[in-house]
Amino acid sequence: MLGLRFDKCSEFLFSASFTHCTLNFSSFYKLKIKKTKFQECIIQEVDFSETDLSEAVFDRCDLKDANFDNTILEKADFTTSYHYRIDPDNNKIRKAKFSRDGLAGLLTKYDIQIK
Known part of the structure; x- marks a missing residue:
């Protein structure tokens, strides 16, 4: 399913x-x-702007270039x-869960290298 307008x-x-x-x-x-489950999905270049995804679960999803x-x-x-x-300054991420491997996705705007 490509380009669906759930909005x-x-x-x-x-x-x-x-x-x-x-x-x-x-x-x-x-x-x-809220509480939507995405399991093993490819969710590339999707627009989640101003969406309420509280308690959503993204289980093994590829979120490349998702907004x-x-x-x-x-x-x-x-x-x-x-x-x-995900820009922590531009989104509400209180108590969201991320892996250590995914921390780079929260720091992209700083243009730093994580090793």
Whole structure:
């Protein structure tokens, strides 16, 4: 599934979970999708701007070039996901979970090398 516009869906009773999906170029702009589960998905170049992803689980997902801008990620779990770039100053990440290997994705804007 490429380029899906979930942001055009009615939020009334909207809920979804994704397993083994390719969601590249899709948009979740401004949706409230708390506790959504993404399992083993390819989620490249997806727009999560201003989305409420509180307590969402990204289990073994490829988030290359996904856009997180003013996104609520409180208590979200990214521990097994990779290629994400999230600016902690521009998103709410209180109590979100990340692996040590994923820390570089939180520090991208500083243009530093982590070894």
